[in-house]
Amino acid sequence: MSRRTAAPSRGSAGTTPKPLEGIRVVDFGGFVAVPLSGQWLAFLGAEVLLIESRVSLPSRGFAPFAGEPYYNASGAFNNLNRNKRSCTINLRTEEGRGLVKSLVAVADVVQENFSPGTMEKLGLDYHTLRRIKPDIIMLSLSACGSTGPWRHHSALHSGVMGLSGVTAVTGYEGGHPRMLGAMLPDPISAMYSLFAILQALYHRQRTGQGQHIELAMTEALQTLLPDAIAQYTMLGREPERMGNRHPWKCPHNIYRTQGQDSWIAIAVSTDEEWQALCRVLDRPELAHDPRFANMETRRANVEALDAVITQWTRGRESQEEATRLLQAAGVPAGPANTVKDVVTDEHLTARGFVVEDDHPQAGRRTMVGVPWRFKGLPQPAYRHAPLLGQDNDYVLLDILGLSRQEVQRLTEAQVLY
CATH class of the missing domain: 3.30.1540.10 (formyl-coa transferase, domain 3)
Structure with a gap:
């Protein structure tokens, strides 16, 4: 069976291609930030191959669940991985890592948010992958980046909020620092990841050169504090916590109002x-x-x-x-x-931002789409998040050109697991 070297075009004859149609992404996204940037790449038309393994399924283990906890029914996962394909490859095996390298050879982008040093230990770091595909673009996201004294510091969104200084400016007058009510570090980091990958694709189109992008979540969040940083650097004063109030707007x-909440x-x-x-x-x-x-x-x-x-x-x-x-x-x-107000809002529904997702195991759920609109291009055709390993045959047979006998052998050896 022949290997498919480029992501397929899903547009029918005579239709305008999506912005990233023909781009293939190998996605090692864990939870929220990289999965979300990968989902947006998929919405823009890229073919996003999510590499997973039953050895460890952290991203499929987060609530809420539709019914009993089950890896195909995680509300968090299903909200962050639409329009992707799932392939189960055990990275702890040499053959599994070899399959990934074969995928990289026919891919455009690799993105990951493992702890710094993990890809090096797996032999899947940028310097290794660029020998396989010289123009590959790789994005590595972590809490504090891969250099500097904090490079090995691990943090979830709460720790990132604290490190970034956001909690210091959040809270009521005279009170203690507070975290935000949303997981803001992850979507902000996802937006910067998408922006950086698009820049790298444009740079590659102009120069033929690949790129390794390194992104720190703390720094991404700190870009939201220009006024607070300016106040300290210009006036030498720490910004005061003000609750819902504002330094130069009043009221x-x-x-x-009278209604409940x-x-x-x-x-x-x-x-x-x-x-x-x-x-x-x-x-x-x-x-x-x-x-x-x-x-x-x-x-x-x-x-x-x-x-x-x-x-x-x-x-x-x-x-x-x-x-x-x-x-x-x-x-x-x-x-x-409230969240209920948002998902039932007639304005958002009319604009196509609130959409229905029909998942074969999690059922029908309301989700949000993308906030951008292209004149002359249709909105994304949203597909439910993939079931675990549902695209193994496509990835291994169609893209890599393996035989069914070889796929069966790899499955029995728990390389495909």
Whole structure:
């Protein structure tokens, strides 16, 4: 059987190809960051081959589960690995590592987020792989990078938040540092990973050269702190924790309405917006109250100001009513949506961002799509995350050109496991 040296084009005759159609990615993604960047590459048309093994399935072991815990029913895995193919290769075997090297020979990109040094121990480091495929692009993601005193430091998203300085600026005035309510380090790192891989593909197109990309999650998250870093480097002051408040916008908070767990976010950054807010509150005299005359005085009297606004918002039947009134007056405001609000939002559904995923073992679930839109290109055709090893035949027979007898032998030897 002949080897397939390039990722296939899935577009039918006469259709516009997807941006990354024809690009093949070998994906060793663990949990969240690299799996998510691989999913986005797949949404853009790349063929993403997820290398897994029953020897260790950390990414398939995370809740929530659809029913009883089971590796094909992990909600986390199934949300992060759509449009990919799964091949089970035991990297602890020499033959398994040989199969990976054969895949790299016909691939464009390799991405991994093992601990620094793991790929070297496996004999799958960049210097080895580039001898097999000189123009290969490899992305290695870790908590703190592969150089520097912290290169061997391991951390999950909570540790990355702490190391990055994000927790230091998060929390209430006079309180202790707090973590964010979302796994922000991973999606941010995934976005930078995607961005870097696209740059490397463009660089290769222009020069023919491959690239090893090294990305540290702590540094990715630190790019979200330009104002805090500037305050310290320019003024010598650590930023103060402010809760929902803001150093140069006031009012800036989340206020309760009448509904159960119903809240609205309001932010005012100009005098015009403040005057409009006073009119909505039916308190036009507040615009001339010395306590609230400008941003500085409003910040100095923020407790009294928040009390006035809360009195108004608690009189509104819902966050939707409050949002409608404020938006009509030109006041920046929006409902503090719950996750349920998001996945049932008619606006997001109309835009094709909220989609239905029909998984053969996890069932039908609502998931989110991609936030970008290409004029002249269709939105991604979303496919459910692969079952464990469901594409072994495609990878081994079609791509690598092995015989069925050889695949059977490798399976019995637990190389394909």
